[in-house]
Amino acid sequence: MSAIATLLLKPGKERSLARRHPWVYAGAVASVTGAPGNGALVAVRASDQRFLAWAAYSPGSTIRARCWSFAEADRINADWLAARVDAAVARRRELHESTDALRLVFGEADGLPGLVVDRYGDYLVVQLQAAGVDAHRELLLDTLCRATACPNVFDRSDPALRAREGLDERGGVLRGAAPAEHVPIRELALRYRVDLRRGHKTGFYIDQRDNRRLAGELVPRLRRSLGRAPRVLNCFCYTGGFGIAAACAGAEAVVSIDSSAEALELARGNAALNGLVTQAGAVAPVRLDWRCADVFEQLRTLRAEGQRFDLIVLDPPKFATNQHQVERAARAYKDINLGALRLLEPGGALMSFSCSGAIDVALFQKIVAGAVVDAQADCYLRARLAAGADHPTLMTHPEGEYLKGLLLERA
Numbered sequence: 001m002s003a004i005a006t007l008l009l010k011p012g013k014e015r016s017l018a019r020r021h022p023w024v025y026a027g028a029v030a031s032v033t034g035a036p037g038n039g040a041l042v043a044v045r046a047s048d049q050r051f052l053a054w055a056a057y058s059p060g061s062t063i064r065a066r067c068w069s070f071a072e073a074d075r076i077n078a079d080w081l082a083a084r085v086d087a088a089v090a091r092r093r094e095l096h097e098s099t100d101a102l103r104l105v106f107g108e109a110d111g112l113p114g115l116v117v118d119r120y121g122d123y124l125v126v127q128l129q130a131a132g133v134d135a136h137r138e139l140l141l142d143t144l145c146r147a148t149a150c151p152n153v154f155d156r157s158d159p160a161l162r163a164r165e166g167l168d169e170r171g172g173v174l175r176g177a178a179p180a181e182h183v184p185i186r187e188l189a190l191r192y193r194v195d196l197r198r199g200h201k202t203g204f205y206i207d208q209r210d211n212r213r214l215a216g217e218l219v220p221r222l223r224r225s226l227g228r229a230p231r232v233l234n235c236f237c238y239t240g241g242f243g244i245a246a247a248c249a250g251a252e253a254v255v256s257i258d259s260s261a262e263a264l265e266l267a268r269g270n271a272a273l274n275g276l277v278t279q280a281g282a283v284a285p286v287r288l289d290w291r292c293a294d295v296f297e298q299l300r301t302l303r304a305e306g307q308r309f310d311l312i313v314l315d316p317p318k319f320a321t322n323q324h325q326v327e328r329a330a331r332a333y334k335d336i337n338l339g340a341l342r343l344l345e346p347g348g349a350l351m352s353f354s355c356s357g358a359i360d361v362a363l364f365q366k367i368v369a370g371a372v373v374d375a376q377a378d379c380y381l382r383a384r385l386a387a388g389a390d391h392p393t394l395m396t397h398p399e400g401e402y403l404k405g406l407l408l409e410r411a
């Protein structure tokens with residue numbers, strides 16, 4: 001093993017690794033011996049030479065190394081990497097029965113830092129966003145195709161994230177055929193068409209599967225408690241998910257808002273795909289109102305129109321991408337939650353989400369509580385919501401937990 005380069009840490013900087021946190025920041029490194037290349041295997045050692053971890057070296061990144069393993073006896077080779085992929089796929093086997101759109105590999109949580117793999121039917125959409133996994137891309141792709149029997153792999157890596165790792169811009173077809181313009185998927189009882197090439201993330205918000213299902217389950221519950229079919233407002237609807245789930249579950253009407261005309265066009269198609277639009281083009285029996293607009297403004301407009309809702313979903317984009325944006329993001333979250341609560345009927349439910357990693361659950365709850373106070377709308381916290389089981393959070397890597405939500409019930 002003498003050929004393997006060594007990253008020696010500064011005194012005291014071994015603490016986070018000793019707690020099995022998988023990142024080594026540039027500022028923690030005292031010296032590098034052995035001139036490792038981008039993505040090369042390194043042994044990370046404490047200032048007293050104690051072994052801490054095997055890691056992939058990223059000379060251009062502030063995260064200077066990402067750990068593969070904390071066990072000195074491990075040999076980080078092709079077999080080891082393939083075993084990680086197989087384990088990740090096996091971990092999701094049960095989910096495969098209810099959906100053909102699921103995350104198969106979730107980076108650090110699956111021991112493959114920087115690798116994201118989402119499956120959509122016969123397509124694997126990958127993001128290779130760290131030097132270590134990029135250095136082993138062929139092996140990882142071969143293993144993925146074998147483990148899933150999926151012949152097609154499409155690369156949707158974020159060029160900005162790759163650049164931060166000193167990696168060139170890449171994308172497009174890596175294996176098999178290019179995806180059709182819209183790939184059909186099934187999520188529980190519902191169907192959607194997904195744009196793998198240009199859609200958000202890898203095409204679909206797979207992480208919200210359980211919460212879309214919950215929106216569907218809330219409809220009959222609200223119908224019983226209110227004595228009538230609920231009216232639903234789906235803010236930041238993207239390709240329709242939450243609203244379609246609610247409409248199919250028997251909502252009286254669904255108003256969906258998004259600023260993207262393209263997303264709304266797909267959303268309309270998805271509504272039709274799920275039988276929410278009759279063949280003649282008329283909408284029946286649920287009333288669907290698609291609004292291409294800014295949610296911040298629409299919440300005020302809907303209030304001026306005198307509209308009220310029994311179920312409201314707020315699933316905005318990431319308002320804070322780093323710590324510096326937290327304060328401004330907090331104001332934005334408060335604004336939309338206040339606007340939504342003002343439209344919510346007594347007994348109604350609000351599903352409010354944040355996918356900003358920089359805002360933790362406690363802070364998010366505080367922000368929403370502030371909106372509750374300002375709206376003078378007493379609410380119970382009925383549930384804390386999170387991403388589905390295919391997006392696991394490693395206890396030692398809390399940064400992986402980005403999606404959080406609150407289910408509130410207005411008193």
Ligand code: SAH
Nearest residue numbers: 205236237238241258259260294295315317
């Ligand atoms: N709930 C969706 C995902 C939402 S993603 C689902 O389950 O699939 C966030 C969406 O917010 C994107 O579609 C984006 O176009 C939209 N968006 C971003 N800023 C907006 C704004 N100010 N007003 C309305 N829509 C906005």
